[in-house]
Amino acid sequence: MEMQQIKFYQTGTFTVGNRLLDETQRSVQANLQRTNSLNSGHRACQGCGEALGARYAIDAAMRAANNQVIACNATGCLEVFSTPYPETSWQIPWIHSLFGNAAAVATGVMAAMKVKGRNDVRVIAQGGDGGTTDIGFGCLSGMFERNDDVLYICYDNQAYMNTGVQRSSATPPAARTATTLPLGPEPGAVFGQGKNVPEIAMAHGIPYVATASVAYLRDLEEKVSRAMTARGARYIHILVPCPLGWGAAPHDTIKLARLAVETGLFPLFEAEHGEVTHSTPIRHRLPVEEYLKPQKRFAHLFGKQPAVDTIARIQAQADRNIRKYRLIDERRHG
Amino acid sequence: MLKQTEGSHAIAESVALCRPEVICAYPITPQTHIVEGLGEMVKSGELKDCEFINVESEFAALSVAIGASAAGARTYTATASQGLLFMAEAVYNAAGLGLPIVMTIGNRAIGAPINIWNDHTDSMSMRDAGWIQLYAETNQEAADLHIQAFRLAEDLSMPVMVCVDGFILTHAYERIDVPTQAQVDAYLPRFEPRQVLDPKEPVSIGAMVGPEAFMEVRYLAHHKQMRALELIPRLSQEFQNVFGRDSGGLIRSYRAEDAKTIVVALGSVNGTIKDVIDELRDEGCAIGLATIVSFRPFPSDELHEVLSHAKRLVVIEKSLAVGIGGIVSHNLRMALSGISLHAYTVVAGLGGRAITKASLRSLFERALRDELEPLTFLDLNQAAVNRELEREQAQRRSGPSAENILRDLAGGGRSAL
Numbered sequence A: 001m002e003m004q005q006i007k008f009y010q011t012g013t014f015t016v017g018n019r020l021l022d023e024t025q026r027s028v029q030a031n032l033q034r035t036n037s038l039n040s041g042h043r044a045c046q047g048c049g050e051a052l053g054a055r056y057a058i059d060a061a062m063r064a065a066n067n068q069v070i071a072c073n074a075t076g077c078l079e080v081f082s083t084p085y086p087e088t089s090w091q092i093p094w095i096h097s098l099f100g101n102a103a104a105v106a107t108g109v110m111a112a113m114k115v116k117g118r119n120d121v122r123v124i125a126q127g128g129d130g131g132t133t134d135i136g137f138g139c140l141s142g143m144f145e146r147n148d149d150v151l152y153i154c155y156d157n158q159a160y161m162n163t164g165v166q167r168s169s170a171t172p173p174a175a176r177t178a179t180t181l182p183l184g185p186e187p188g189a190v191f192g193q194g195k196n197v198p199e200i201a202m203a204h205g206i207p208y209v210a211t212a213s214v215a216y217l218r219d220l221e222e223k224v225s226r227a228m229t230a231r232g233a234r235y236i237h238i239l240v241p242c243p244l245g246w247g248a249a250p251h252d253t254i255k256l257a258r259l260a261v262e263t264g265l266f267p268l269f270e271a272e273h274g275e276v277t278h279s280t281p282i283r284h285r286l287p288v289e290e291y292l293k294p295q296k297r298f299a300h301l302f303g304k305q306p307a308v309d310t311i312a313r314i315q316a317q318a319d320r321n322i323r324k325y326r327l328i329d330e331r332r333h334g
Numbered sequence B: 001m002l003k004q005t006e007g008s009h010a011i012a013e014s015v016a017l018c019r020p021e022v023i024c025a026y027p028i029t030p031q032t033h034i035v036e037g038l039g040e041m042v043k044s045g046e047l048k049d050c051e052f053i054n055v056e057s058e059f060a061a062l063s064v065a066i067g068a069s070a071a072g073a074r075t076y077t078a079t080a081s082q083g084l085l086f087m088a089e090a091v092y093n094a095a096g097l098g099l100p101i102v103m104t105i106g107n108r109a110i111g112a113p114i115n116i117w118n119d120h121t122d123s124m125s126m127r128d129a130g131w132i133q134l135y136a137e138t139n140q141e142a143a144d145l146h147i148q149a150f151r152l153a154e155d156l157s158m159p160v161m162v163c164v165d166g167f168i169l170t171h172a173y174e175r176i177d178v179p180t181q182a183q184v185d186a187y188l189p190r191f192e193p194r195q196v197l198d199p200k201e202p203v204s205i206g207a208m209v210g211p212e213a214f215m216e217v218r219y220l221a222h223h224k225q226m227r228a229l230e231l232i233p234r235l236s237q238e239f240q241n242v243f244g245r246d247s248g249g250l251i252r253s254y255r256a257e258d259a260k261t262i263v264v265a266l267g268s269v270n271g272t273i274k275d276v277i278d279e280l281r282d283e284g285c286a287i288g289l290a291t292i293v294s295f296r297p298f299p300s301d302e303l304h305e306v307l308s309h310a311k312r313l314v315v316i317e318k319s320l321a322v323g324i325g326g327i328v329s330h331n332l333r334m335a336l337s338g339i340s341l342h343a344y345t346v347v348a349g350l351g352g353r354a355i356t357k358a359s360l361r362s363l364f365e366r367a368l369r370d371e372l373e374p375l376t377f378l379d380l381n382q383a384a385v386n387r388e389l390e391r392e393q394a395q396r397r398s399g400p401s402a403e404n405i406l407r408d409l410a411g412g413g414r415s416a417l
Helices: A049-064 A077-082 A102-115 A129-134 A137-145 A197-203 A217-229 A250-262 A288-292 A296-302 A308-324 B007-017 B032-044 B058-070 B081-086 B088-097 B121-125 B139-156 B181-187 B214-243 B269-282 B300-307 B327-335 B357-368 B382-394 B401-410
Strands: A069-073 A094-096 A122-128 A150-156 A208-213 A234-239 A269-272 A275-279 B002-006 B022-025 B051-054 B075-079 B102-107 B132-135 B160-165 B173-177 B251-254 B261-265 B287-292 B294-296 B312-317 B342-347 B375-377
Touching: A049 A069, A049 A077, A049 A122, A049 A150, A049 A217, A049 A234, A049 A250, A069 A077, A069 A102, A077 A122, A102 A122, A102 A137, A102 A150, A102 B022, A102 B051, A102 B058, A122 A129, A129 A137, A129 A150, A137 A150, A137 A197, A137 B058, A150 A217, A197 A208, A197 A234, A197 A269, A208 A217, A208 A250, A217 A234, A234 A250, A250 A288, A288 A296, A288 A308, B002 B007, B007 B032, B007 B102, B007 B139, B007 B160, B007 B173, B022 B032, B022 B058, B032 B051, B032 B075, B058 B075, B058 B081, B058 B088, B075 B081, B081 B088, B081 B121, B088 B214, B102 B121, B102 B139, B132 B139, B139 B160, B139 B173, B139 B181, B139 B214, B181 B214, B214 B294, B251 B269, B251 B300, B261 B269, B261 B300, B261 B357, B269 B287, B269 B357, B287 B300, B300 B327, B312 B327, B312 B357, B327 B342, B382 B401
Parallel strands: A069 A094, A069 A122, A122 A150, A150 A234, A208 A234, B022 B051, B022 B075, B075 B102, B102 B160, B132 B160, B261 B287, B261 B312, B312 B342, B342 B375
Antiparallel strands: A208 A269, A269 A275, B002 B173, B132 B294, B251 B287
């Protein structure tokens, strides 16, 4: 899509009001006719990043697919808070089977649509980080390697929140969870563990991989829309802060999602067929403390004697991401 | 059309005639030839309008089947042994969601010790998962049961397992009457799903259900299986009308009308049992057989009727409920209310041990004299077991039992039988 040049009438902000944009370029969420695929009235916690992420992503997918979308959900918060009957929030055909099989169920739905000649119907699989990077990883990798025509969306809140905040393979180092308590010589989750599923997805050579954040609505919607233009296996990994699990204020969800990006801890990028094609530059680079401090899961790093070594190791990770994904625009900052 | 063919291939041809739309394949002995056969038919174009998907595990195989079936496609897969256990969570899920998937089980033992040969431990482990379970006696019946299985599954919106003895049936070449497409089309109508994922009419499937409704949902599954008790004989009769062959049904009895001793068994071993019964009948023994075709739903009333005049019951089980004995025997107790008889459980053929006519004959003779223990392990090498028990007694670190017994037997222990 060609981007419209706009003038900023407000200073000190990067927010672009929709009213400044051409109708066709306004966000899906700004449109009163949006589908509200995940409707209001569900039981998510106040400030739930996953509820936002799912609504943004599925509404964008619905627009891109002319409302012909079927979703397959892994077990987890999203499934639980959206469905206690008769209060389903889903305005689209939706199935939940098990914790570890959302990608495979989606393959099955896709196969059924294909055999029935319904190529207009698009299939989305979705789950949290536990259902994606851990227990559902086998099915996910299988769906990728077969290049099945499925968009898989991972809503990553970096732990098993539904069961009470236990560590997953997406939990960052030093983070406190119920199974990585801030005790012993290396408090919280240990360094050198965990997996980078967007990169593993890229290693499958699938047509499209992207990371996104609920703090960057337009970027997120754009990536979902782009994913829907491609056929084959696609993967979008969305960072969704969890006030409960992260020990953060519900009103800080968007702020934390933005800080994760601005510190370099959560790089935003796109990749096609295994190669990075675009990364979103960091506009105000911030030290990792800014992101870590408001979260109780990192509180043990900021006690009477701050864990400067640990914070430095986290900063080094952010620096590595910035180098690797070229997150600082050299022309502007160099 | 009559042809000389492998059991697995006959099943594949039979399934293909049912016009499946999605087939998921993952290799595991001894079911592999079935999905290979279907894959070949899809690839060659013989089986049209069908997606054949090679998945990465049995868990994925049934999960893909769940998605396909929920999206309204007639769906088939096959597995065995460890594969069935690996997909166990999805086995319960498919039933809980009420999805009419048909799955062949090439019956095989469960490890450890790893063993590829036939017994019924695999499908028996899933007997209460909510699937209908049909057991084939011959390859002809195996082929026929699949056609009935799709009809049954779709009528009830409930998945069906067709259990076929691994190797004994799956790999045996026999004369099979493969039906015509016109016959199958006349018997099996188009799949009209009770629930379907469709953007035109969005529904949520698989929602969280709390204590206020869970019992009712589970009860409905049971209710459906009770309906299957009426439907299975009817479908078998209709099958006979179209195909001219008696296949399926709930149970079959053989020379049981006046029998004082009745043998009960599932699957291919019934052929051998019938031969032995014929011999004993020639010698004047009042012995007969009841073959269970439908293990789920369990045909208690039908078995009660067959067993009502019997004095002795001998249950041949190809599975062992460790710590208690027989699974089939236990289920049969439901059918014995008001009947007074001597009941013997015989665990036989585990891990592919041959169940021979000679062994069965000697077993039945002992039963006729009421010399059997309540629980018998047919052809168990008790001497080899005792020697292992002695080794365990002699030293704490006696090592792995399976390997010890193999070494023992290889070293001539067999002569001690």
